[in-house]
Amino acid sequence: MGELQTEERAIDEEIVNELVELTPEWWRSAALDVACTLDQGVEKCSHVISSLESYKEPVFPSEKLFTATHKLALLFRRHGKQWKRARYEIRLQDDGSWKYNVNFEY
Numbered sequence: 001m002g003e004l005q006t007e008e009r010a011i012d013e014e015i016v017n018e019l020v021e022l023t024p025e026w027w028r029s030a031a032l033d034v035a036c037t038l039d040q041g042v043e044k045c046s047h048v049i050s051s052l053e054s055y056k057e058p059v060f061p062s063e064k065l066f067t068a069t070h071k072l073a074l075l076f077r078r079h080g081k082q083w084k085r086a087r088y089e090i091r092l093q094d095d096g097s098w099k100y101n102v103n104f105e106y
Contacts, residue, residue: 003079004075004076004079004081007075008072008075008076011068011071011072011075012072012088012100012102014068014071015032015065015068015069015072015088016088016090016098016100018062018064018065018068019032019049019065019088019090020090020098021062022049022059022060022061022062022065023049023051023059023090024055024057024059026055027051027053027055027092028053028091028092029051029052029053029089029090029091029092030049030050030051030052030059030089030090031049031050031051031052031087031088031089031090032047032048032049032061032065032086032087032088033046033047033048033050033085033086033087034046034047034069034085034086034087034088035084035085036073036083036084036085037084043070043073045066045069045070045073047061047065047066047069049061052089052091069086072086076104081106082106083104083105083106084105084106085104085105086102086103086104086105087102087103087105088100088101088102089101089102
């Protein structure tokens, strides 16, 4: 596993753990969509949290989540792989643990 993936894993886990904390306890799955743009040297990122089960409760990102996704963007930029969008999906497993996957759009 490369250096980027090794460093990314710790940040991914930080993002996923915070996403689990932010979602209502009855949600068994959720998605976080992060879209970043660079405008005149200023990075702007939108964060949208939604239920994969069509629950409608609004869930708002926390400062901790903003900090973690910013760290992720900086890590990728340092490795020359800036992404435009990141999508995290989390799912509660039968054993009570959470499984996640993340996809990037460049």
